[in-house]
Amino acid sequence: MTRRKSVIPGFGISMGITITILSIVVLIPLCSLVVFSAKLSLSEFIDTVTKPRVLAGYYVSISTAFIASLINVLMGLILAWILVRYDFKGKKFIDGIIELPFALPTAVAGISLTHLTTTNGWVGQIFYNLFGIQIAYTRVGITVALIFIGIPFVVRSVQPVLEKIDKQYEEAAFILGADAKTTFKKVIFPEILPAIISGFTLAFARCIGEYGSVVFIAGNTPYETEIAPLLIMSKLQEYDYSAATSIALVMLGISMVILSVNAIVQANVSRRVNGKI
Amino acid sequence: MELRKENKVLKYFLITISFIFLGVFLILPLVYIVITALRDGISGYINAVSDEYAIKAALLTIQATAWAVIVNTIFGIAAAWLITKYSFKGKKLLSTFIDLPVTVSPIIAGLIYVLTFGRQSGLYPILDSYGIQIIFAVPGIVLATIFVTFPFISRELVPVLTAQGTDEEEAASLMGAGTFTIFRKVTFPHIKWALLYGVVLCTARAMGEFGAVSVLSGHLRGKTNTLPLYIELLYQGYDFTGAFAASSILVVLAVIVLILRLVIENKGNKELDLNK
Numbered sequence: 001m002t003r004r005k006s007v008i009p010g011f012g013i014s015m016g017i018t019i020t021i022l023s024i025v026v027l028i029p030l031c032s033l034v035v036f037s038a039k040l041s042l043s044e045f046i047d048t049v050t051k052p053r054v055l056a057g058y059y060v061s062i063s064t065a066f067i068a069s070l071i072n073v074l075m076g077l078i079l080a081w082i083l084v085r086y087d088f089k090g091k092k093f094i095d096g097i098i099e100l101p102f103a104l105p106t107a108v109a110g111i112s113l114t115h116l117t118t119t120n121g122w123v124g125q126i127f128y129n130l131f132g133i134q135i136a137y138t139r140v141g142i143t144v145a146l147i148f149i150g151i152p153f154v155v156r157s158v159q160p161v162l163e164k165i166d167k168q169y170e171e172a173a174f175i176l177g178a179d180a181k182t183t184f185k186k187v188i189f190p191e192i193l194p195a196i197i198s199g200f201t202l203a204f205a206r207c208i209g210e211y212g213s214v215v216f217i218a219g220n221t222p223y224e225t226e227i228a229p230l231l232i233m234s235k236l237q238e239y240d241y242s243a244a245t246s247i248a249l250v251m252l253g254i255s256m257v258i259l260s261v262n263a264i265v266q267a268n269v270s271r272r273v274n275g276k277i
Numbered sequence: 278m279e280l281r282k283e284n285k286v287l288k289y290f291l292i293t294i295s296f297i298f299l300g301v302f303l304i305l306p307l308v309y310i311v312i313t314a315l316r317d318g319i320s321g322y323i324n325a326v327s328d329e330y331a332i333k334a335a336l337l338t339i340q341a342t343a344w345a346v347i348v349n350t351i352f353g354i355a356a357a358w359l360i361t362k363y364s365f366k367g368k369k370l371l372s373t374f375i376d377l378p379v380t381v382s383p384i385i386a387g388l389i390y391v392l393t394f395g396r397q398s399g400l401y402p403i404l405d406s407y408g409i410q411i412i413f414a415v416p417g418i419v420l421a422t423i424f425v426t427f428p429f430i431s432r433e434l435v436p437v438l439t440a441q442g443t444d445e446e447e448a449a450s451l452m453g454a455g456t457f458t459i460f461r462k463v464t465f466p467h468i469k470w471a472l473l474y475g476v477v478l479c480t481a482r483a484m485g486e487f488g489a490v491s492v493l494s495g496h497l498r499g500k501t502n503t504l505p506l507y508i509e510l511l512y513q514g515y516d517f518t519g520a521f522a523a524s525s526i527l528v529v530l531a532v533i534v535l536i537l538r539l540v541i542e543n544k545g546n547k548e549l550d551l552n553k
Contacts, residue, residue, distance in 0.1 A: 006362065006363050006443070006447075007450045007451060008362050008363070008443060008446045008447060008459070009450060009455065009456045009459070010358065010362075010456035010459070010460070011359070011362075011363050013355075013456065014355040014356075014358045014359040014362075015359055017351060017352065017355035017356075018352065018355045018371070021348065021351070021352040021355075022352070022356075022371075022374060022375065025352075025378075025420070025423055025424055025427060026374055026377060026378060026424070027374065029389040029390055029392070029424075030377075030389065032389065032392045032393040032398060032400075033388075033389045033392055036392045075295075075298050078291050078294060078295055078298075079295050079298075079299075082288075082291050082292050082295055086283075086288055086291075088288075088292055090296070094295065094296075094299060095539075096535050096536070096539050097303055097304070097535065098299070099535055099538060100303050100531065100535060101303075102478070102481065102482070103481040103531040103532075103534040103535055103538075104307075104485065104527070104531040105484065105485025105486075105504075105524075105527050105531070106485060106487050106505075107485070107487040107505040107506075107508055107509055108310065108485070108505070108508065108527050108528065109306060111512050111520055111521070111524065112306035112307075112310050112524070113306055115517070116306060116309055122309065123301070144302075148302050148303070148306070151302065151303070205380055208382070209381065209382025209383065209385065210382070211382065211384050211487065212487035212491075216512065229382050229383075229384040229488065230384075232382075232384045232388060233384055233491070233492065236387070236388060236391060236492055241391065241392065241395070241397060244388055248382075248384075251382060251385065252381070255380055255382075259380060
């Protein structure tokens with residue numbers, strides 16, 4: 001690695017510590033994944049990941065994560081909006097509690113949500129008796145757990161952007177005769193759209209890989225409510241490392257696609273902001 | 278000057294929706310844990326949380342969390358310093374690798390350690406000859422915990438150090454201060470709140486990690502069960518009071534984390550305002 005000369009000492013030691021710890025924790029394990037994957041035969045890999053049960057697992061993970069993240073976009077937008085634009089009692093409380101899904105262990109959230117939503121749980125019985133909807137042990141339950149996990153993502157990415165929007169633009173829109181709806185659609189929404197996309201993709205990527213909160217509420221019926229991470233887990237428990245790695249590689253591919261879409265969107269936005277388009 | 282009148286109906290509608298949403302999804306699960314934990318009375322609760330295995334699981338969780346905080350603090354400071362004070366090739370790649378662990382499913386995190394240190398790995402005979410066991414043992418749990426919280430501290434420090442720039446360190450260095458003096462006297466005062474904030478986030482995530490630890494733990498009661506794994510064990514054994522009682526410990530810790538977060542944020546912001 002080459003560097004421009006800096007007068008600040010300590011390059012060597014900070015580089016040394018960083019590379020050593022990074023190697024042990026991330027690089028070496030990652031290399032072993034690459035080495036192990038290279039040893040898999042292509043036909044075996046394709047055979048594993050196209051099994052109907054595995055495909056169903058991907059479908060369950062992706063579809064529930066997608067719906068949960070969409071709901072979180074809507075609620076995240078509303079939450080960010082009321083936190084930035086309105087004054088009301090309990091605002092500090094809401095601002096603090098939003099981080100709860102980051103602070104509460106996922107397994108704890110999982111068992112609590114499960115108990116609440118079974119057909120004789122506090123919330124579950126209301127839905128079951130009134131609408132005939134079962135929540136726990138169905139895909140609805142998985143979606144509920146993923147909504148819980150994804151709550152902070154959209155709020156926390158939209159909130160700072162909304163705070164920074166200059167009121168002048170809205171005032172200009174008002175003077176030019178725009179009503180509230182048009183102002184939101186044409187002035188505010190384009191400003192916060194990149195942050196919404198960023199929050200959505202982060203939540204989506206996180207939810208696809210989520211395990212702790214989902215295993216309890218899912219019921220784990222093959223083809224119906226069995227998520228992809230659980231399939232990896234059960235292959236590992238059978239010591240079938242090839243199958244586990246194959247399923248994992250496809251999941252890594254999916255999250256890479258999601259995160260690159262976000263990276264491209266953000267790069268485009270920053271180019272536009274800097275006036276290079 | 279407020280040009281447009283606030284739409285009162287919309288305002289209260291949105292606030293009501295938010296309270297209902299957060300009430301159902303966040304508050305209700307918390308309240309439910311506490312109520313279920315206490316349904317067999319206080320003595321039942323105390324029995325459940327003072328169970329020998331519960332205490333051992335809690336101790337292992339503390340051990341893994343402490344390791345994660347120590348390693349990630351050292352790494353976070355070194356990496357943030359490296360990224361913000363020098364320019365070198367490969368910096369972007371380095372940042373990508375640092376952020377990688379949080380984008381990977383915890384189960385996949387566990388899987389890559391199994392592939393690295395498990396029986397089929399080339400490293401296994403070497404480690405085995407020294408009598409070191411990593412997976413299905415405590416070191417694996419510690420490694421998994423470090424992995425899932427890896428960028429938490431550096432991520433908090435980088436923006437602060439970027440905003441601060443390098444002028445002060447350069448001046449100190451030209452006046453003859455050594456690396457550690459510069460760090461202690463110049464850099465550290467700027468980052469202390471961000472560092473504390475990172476430590477709090479790291480602690481919160483580390484004590485609750487479930488997926489990665491679940492892959493790497495041998496699920497041996499009293500030996501390789503962390504608190505979240507112990508909760509799963511009780512839950513699957515239909516000991517719901519025990520499971521929720523053990524959960525309530527983690528709920529209390531989570532609430533403490535949230536409060537600390539707010540306090541640190543306020544302190545940090547106040548200090549920033551003073552500097553301006």
